[in-house]
Amino acid sequence: MPPEIQEFFEGLSVWTVIVWLVAIGISFPILRKLWRLFKQLADFLDDVMGEPARPGVEARPGLMERVMRVEHELFPNSGRSLRDQTNRMEEKLDRDNARITELAGQVEDVVGKVDDVAVNVGGLTERVDEHITQSTQIIETLKGDNHEGPV
Numbered sequence: 001m002p003p004e005i006q007e008f009f010e011g012l013s014v015w016t017v018i019v020w021l022v023a024i025g026i027s028f029p030i031l032r033k034l035w036r037l038f039k040q041l042a043d044f045l046d047d048v049m050g051e052p053a054r055p056g057v058e059a060r061p062g063l064m065e066r067v068m069r070v071e072h073e074l075f076p077n078s079g080r081s082l083r084d085q086t087n088r089m090e091e092k093l094d095r096d097n098a099r100i101t102e103l104a105g106q107v108e109d110v111v112g113k114v115d116d117v118a119v120n121v122g123g124l125t126e127r128v129d130e131h132i133t134q135s136t137q138i139i140e141t142l143k144g145d146n147h148e149g150p151v
Contacts, residue, residue: 050062061069073082 048063051060053059076083
């Protein structure tokens with residue numbers, strides 16, 4: 001064995017080896033957690049900065065590019081954004097609501113006219129009933145005159 005290694009092992013005691021093993025045993029899980037943390041940080045930075053395309057994997061846009069895509073949809077622009085579509089739907093809804101209000105007014109007018117007609121029909125019904133009663137009385141009177149005998 002080389003003399004440097006022999007000197008190293010001569011200076012070691014059992015307690016020194018135990019302390020080193022405990023230190024390694026404690027530091028290994030800590031280093032593993034730190035490795036995971038650094039990996040998560042690297043993944044986060046890849047998400048923020050984006051990744052270029054590579055063989056078999058499409059490019060991934062960075063955070064700013066994705067924010068710009070969302071911003072494009074939030075404001076009126078080319079007519080194809082979500083904001084433009086929402087504006088068109090709101091305008092159509094406003095027109096439809098105005099038309100519904102107009103139709104509701106027309107329906108109220110028709111209902112009023114139907115009520116007027118119902119009142120008139122009720123009055124006519126009473127007059128027809130009176131006419132029938134009077135006609136029946138006249139017929140009865142005429143029948144009674146005819147039964148008295150020939151003149």
